[in-house]
Amino acid sequence: MKNLLKCGLALAAAFSLAACSGGGQSEDTTKIGIIQLAEHPALDQAYEGFMDGLKEAGYTEENTTFDYQNASNDQSNCATIVDKFVNDGDDLIYAIATPSAQTAAKKTSDIPIIVNAVTDPAASGIVKDNEEPGGNVTGVSDLTPVEKQIELLTQIVPDAKKVAVMYCSSEDNSKIQAEMAEKALDAAGLEWQEATVADSSSIQQVTESLIGKVDAIYIPTDNLLAEGMSAVAQVSNANGIPCIVGESGMVENGGLATYGIDYHKLGEMAAKQAVEILKDGKSPAEMPIEYLDPEDCVLTINKSAAEELGITIPDDLAAKAEMVETAA
The missing domain is CATH 3.40.50.2300 (Response regulator)
Known part of the structure; x- marks a missing residue:
């Protein structure tokens, strides 16, 4: 009888702990999906700059779920990855390189999207206008001199x-x-x-x-x-x-x-935009595409x-x- 009582108390404690922990994730956890088209130095730096910028703004692994995915330069992989982000109900998508950004923009009109390493988002069909994007997408351009x-x-x-x-x-x-x-x-x-x-x-x-x-x-x-x-x-x-x-x-x-251009700095600029959306409630529709100063x-x-x-x-x-x- 004592053993049964001990087992019952242990199970009750376990259920109580699970309820308090919420399965290891707080309801306030921010979920950010990151899709990078391929692995090469420029895109790697765009990712690292974004992560550094978010960390500086207080978004860390302790309060944010980062789902980083590399598409291995495959368009079908891009679609599969973005579908996952949408199904997971991510709060924001960071799309690195034009094909990744185009796929993300086609797959969701609800989740805010920040793009990077895209030369001309408007000409690529990602936004309506680079000055006034008008939808759920904004970001930074890597237009070179x-x-x-x-x-x-x-x-x-x-x-x-x-x-x-x-x-x-x-x-x-x-x-x-x-x-x-x-x-x-x-x-x-x-x-x-x-x-x-x-x-x-x-x-x-x-x-x-x-x-x-x-x-x-x-x-x-x-x-x-x-x-x-x-x-x-x-x-x-x-x-x-x-x-x-x-x-x-x-x-x-x-x-x-x-x-x-400095892709790490572009990543930092993209992180600042992400914070403005997630923390300050800004709309991507009203946030112009940003460019790096030629002097940089x-x-x-x-x-x-x-x-x-x-x-x-x-x-x-x-x-x-x-x-x-x-x-x-």
């Missing part, structure tokens, strides 16, 4: 006459930047040709097709090529074709140089790539550049 990057190409490769504009044909953000680059090349009096890739398996073949046909390659902030930058550089650098690229992570993986762009040059290409960096550029070497 394309004209300044083309100017950099002419400074480092002054004898270049023809340039390949290389990008993934299925990425809207890349198409936008490619058009900007082509206009800048026209203005600089340079010939250009497009070199598009469809998937990672075609990167080496497309790069090899440019040997002997172009004097340089320009690559925007393209997610597929950012992941596969080392494959491009392995061919281009060995054959004397310098690559001017969209962001510093691509320089670290073999590109020659860039005037690039950084000149990055790959020293080892320059040596392999036999290029001497002008002293004025070398003096103000952040010099890196190709990642092992």
